[in-house]
Amino acid sequence: MTDVAINRVGKSFGPVRALQGVDLSMRSGEFVAVLGPSGCGKTTLLRCVAGFEQIDEGRIALGGRLVALPGVHVPPHRRHVAVVPQEGALFPHLDVAGNVAYGLRRGRKDRAARVEQCLQLVGLGGYGARMPHELSGGQRQRVAVARALAPRPPLVLLDEPFSALDASLRSELRRDVRRALREDGATAILVTHDQGEALSMADRVAVMNGGRIRQVGTPAEIYRQPADAWVAGFVGEAVLVPLDGATAGTRRDSPLGPLVLRQDDRPWTGPMAAVVRPEQVLLAHKRTPQAGRGEPAVVTRVDYHGHDTLVAFRLSDGTEAMSRMVDGPLVDYRPGDRVFALVDGEVTAVPAS
Numbered sequence: 001m002t003d004v005a006i007n008r009v010g011k012s013f014g015p016v017r018a019l020q021g022v023d024l025s026m027r028s029g030e031f032v033a034v035l036g037p038s039g040c041g042k043t044t045l046l047r048c049v050a051g052f053e054q055i056d057e058g059r060i061a062l063g064g065r066l067v068a069l070p071g072v073h074v075p076p077h078r079r080h081v082a083v084v085p086q087e088g089a090l091f092p093h094l095d096v097a098g099n100v101a102y103g104l105r106r107g108r109k110d111r112a113a114r115v116e117q118c119l120q121l122v123g124l125g126g127y128g129a130r131m132p133h134e135l136s137g138g139q140r141q142r143v144a145v146a147r148a149l150a151p152r153p154p155l156v157l158l159d160e161p162f163s164a165l166d167a168s169l170r171s172e173l174r175r176d177v178r179r180a181l182r183e184d185g186a187t188a189i190l191v192t193h194d195q196g197e198a199l200s201m202a203d204r205v206a207v208m209n210g211g212r213i214r215q216v217g218t219p220a221e222i223y224r225q226p227a228d229a230w231v232a233g234f235v236g237e238a239v240l241v242p243l244d245g246a247t248a249g250t251r252r253d254s255p256l257g258p259l260v261l262r263q264d265d266r267p268w269t270g271p272m273a274a275v276v277r278p279e280q281v282l283l284a285h286k287r288t289p290q291a292g293r294g295e296p297a298v299v300t301r302v303d304y305h306g307h308d309t310l311v312a313f314r315l316s317d318g319t320e321a322m323s324r325m326v327d328g329p330l331v332d333y334r335p336g337d338r339v340f341a342l343v344d345g346e347v348t349a350v351p352a353s
Contacts, residue, residue: 003029003154004025004026006045007023007058007059008023009055009058010057018211019041019044021212022213024206030187031181032190032203033190033199033201034190035192035193035198037209040211043160051068051074051079062079081154082103082153083148085159086160087140088137088140088161089144090143097115097116100119101115118149118180121146122176123176127143138173145180149181156189158177158191190202195236198219199219202219204216205217207227209230215227223235226350227350229352231350239320240273240275243349255295256295261349272351273349275349278324280344281321282323283311283325284342294341294342296338297321297340309325310323311325
């Protein structure tokens with residue numbers, strides 16, 4: 001069943017086209033992340049779905065019910081949509097239980113049980129009597145999610161709710177919120193600029209730029225088979241190697257050595273480029289059986305991240321590239337080191353522009 005249907009939606013603010021022909025559909029219980037840079041239109045799209053903005057073109061249907069098209073606008077309180085804002089926005093005069101129960105009907109018999117159930121879902125069982133000022137930032141965000149889930153809305157909208165948290169807390173809260181949404185069977189849209197957040201949480205990712213959706217797919221599809229060079233560069237790190245007259249499934253020579261192009265059903269029209277991910281690039285200090293065909297290069301930068309290391313290098317023709325490797329005793333590179341680089345595995349070809 002299609003729970004959300006967004007068809008050819010357009011929205012302008014004066015001369016600025018914030019949304020241009022946006023199409024997106026979601027199944028019941030699905031979690032979709034709308035990923036894009038600042039100013040791409042993702043928050044405007046969320047506000048249009050919530051009913052906070054009126055659309056200029058297209059139509060939006062929720063649960064098979066038309067809620068927006070030019071001249072028709074169902075107000076937010078009649079869309080049965082819950083919104084989790086960036087900083088929780090709890091009522092300071094209500095305790096945690098009161099905040100979670102705010103959207104529940106007063107006469108509901110299982111009101112207290114539902115409140116505790118939602119608090120359990122977000123890992124705050126037993127916190128009902130606490131006041132918002134007694135909670136950490138992460139706990140306040142958990143309460144905001146519990147409040148959104150309490151009335152069992154058909155759709156939950158999350159507006160970058162983890163952006164103000166520190167890295168370790170953000171990672172933990174992502175997992176717990178995703179689990180809570182899944183256990184409650186909620187349909188959800190997350191808008192974010194964080195690639196890791198989108199790829200780790202969502203069933204599907206919609207990548208936006210310039211008011212348009214550039215690609216929709218599973219996290220693996222978005223990363224491994226980007227629709228174009230812009231998506232490849234925005235979602236993760238990538239080295240784009242120009243291809244002249246190549247066809248899918250062929251082996252091509254490149255500054256990084258031989259490249260094997262992945263079989264792809266997409267038509268090849270115009271200039272193409274191969275997407276090489278840093279984790280596909282092998283480095284060695286000297287030629288070995290594994291790196292025997294390696295291309296000579298010079299290390300220009302080493303970024304240590306703890307769990308892995310990103311080594312940037314320059315090939316003999318001036319091409320800049322990167323290698324990402326899991327940290328270990330063999331990862332010992334410094335700027336100025338002479339190395340040999342080799343691409344391991346198939347690469348994806350995308351339109352170069």
